[in-house]
Amino acid sequence: MGLEREITVENGGWQTRIKTLATLAVLLLVLPLNLALTAIALIGSILTKSFRSRPVLRDPQTILISGGKMTKALQLARSFYNAGHRVILIETHKYWLTGHRYSSAVDRFYTVPDPRDEDYETALLEIVIREGIDVYVPVCSPVASYYDSRVQTILEPYCTVMHVDVEMLQRLDDKYEFASDAQALGLRVPKSYKITDPQQVIDFDFSTQQRKYIIKSIPYDSVRRLDLTKLPCETPAATAAFVKSLPISESKPWVMQEFIPGQEYCTHSTVRNGHIQLHCCCESSAFQVNYEHIDRSDIQNWISTFVGSLQLTGQVSFDFMQADDDGEIYAIECNPRTHSAITMFYNHPDVADAYLTPEPLNLTAQPLATSRPTYWLYHEVWRLVTHLHSPQLTQQRLQIIAQGKDAIFDWHDPLPFLMVHHWQIPLLLLGNLRNPKQWIRIDFNIGKLVEIGGD
Secondary structure, eight states: OHHHHHHHHHHHHHHHHHHHHHHHHHHHHHHHHHHHHHHHHHHHHHHHGGGOOOOOOSSOOEEEEOOTTSHHHHHHHHHHHHTTOEEEEEEEGGGTTOGGGGOTTOSEEEEEOOTTSTTHHHHHHHHHHHHTOSEEEOOOOHHHHHHHHHTHHHHTTTSEEOSOOHHHHHHHHSHHHHHHHHHHTTOOOOOEEEESSHHHHHTOOGGGOSSOEEEEESSOOTTGGGOOOOBSOSSHHHHHHHHHTSOOOSSSOEEEEEOOOEEEEEEEEEEETTEEEEEEEEEOOSSOOEEOBOOOHHHHHHHHHHHHHHTOOEEEEEEEEEETTTOOEEEEEEEOSOOGGGGGGTTOTTHHHHHHOSSOOSSOBOOOTTOOOEEOHHHHHHHHHHTTTOHHHHHHHHHHHHHSEESSOOTTSOHHHHHIIIIIHHHHHHHHHHSOOOEEEEETTTTEEEETTOO
């Protein structure tokens, strides 16, 4: 048995190396095209610089943004910079190579310890004091969000932190507690049950239910979060085998939630004192790398009621389902963090005010009518290549590229587009080549390899 396991691991290691080498070869192949585009954009930016002007503010603020490897952090940096503010970008030591540090919107870049490290809070405080930070905007991963809540008490004497407190974050991040809180406010959510032992699912009487169920980890799971296996399975034995294969325990609880067939929506809302300052809503999918704003007043009203009742301040993202059977909106979960849908605000002038103004804005900022849907070109090209057998799908991808906007590329700030794709990701791949770890895909949006058991 031990020998068989070693052979399996070794074979898996070689398969990972081959996939990594093939990916590096493809990136090298398209490098000249990216270099040419970046060079043209840089020359154009230099030639037109005298015709562009940033606002000269009487009291510009210094903004600290974390999550520097992610596109949403880059977008926020550009929005604050274009409004006349100074931007400091940070990321963990592991991602010192982020291509976003080369953005013209970033005045200074720092690396900090992993948020779980005991030195994280001290490092953050030192940067806040040294740079005279006025507002800290965490663009955090699910793991980091807890530590960015905890650090508030240390940072708040020096700056404003646009993040919910620890107690609220834990309630919002817990899919079961969130559903309970929303239901108490009279808001519609799926039936939800907290699961701490597989036997609870095995003993559940599914015969009395109108809909199927799915089960999701309450602690963030980057791989299993995409598993939508419907319960019950075909047989009781299959149901038991499936739930017993999951790492369910008292310390790692799951939520069994009514499955709502229908159209899924994702949202981002920036909130101050219970008032929505900035909001967007998109149709959603499992691997979300396309964003197009849809005006859904029913969803916005749901969020407004929820955040207003709790008097939230921070950034909150919700997932909703519009049921096929009754047409109603159901909130599935809340993620108290920045959503990548904020890339749709690439040409909006009021993003900075939405974050920095304590008083309610006269009008909630939403993507402009002139804003194009955002996408990530390298994702779209890959989809295009793999869909060449289907003329319909090929036409669909080409239409997305023609009518949308790449979320990273900017004619006035082109270096991140080059450095993310041909510096940041290749270096991560080379690191994986030295220490092979199975990875599922490259996510250019969040600037990392999605690895089994990764961050």
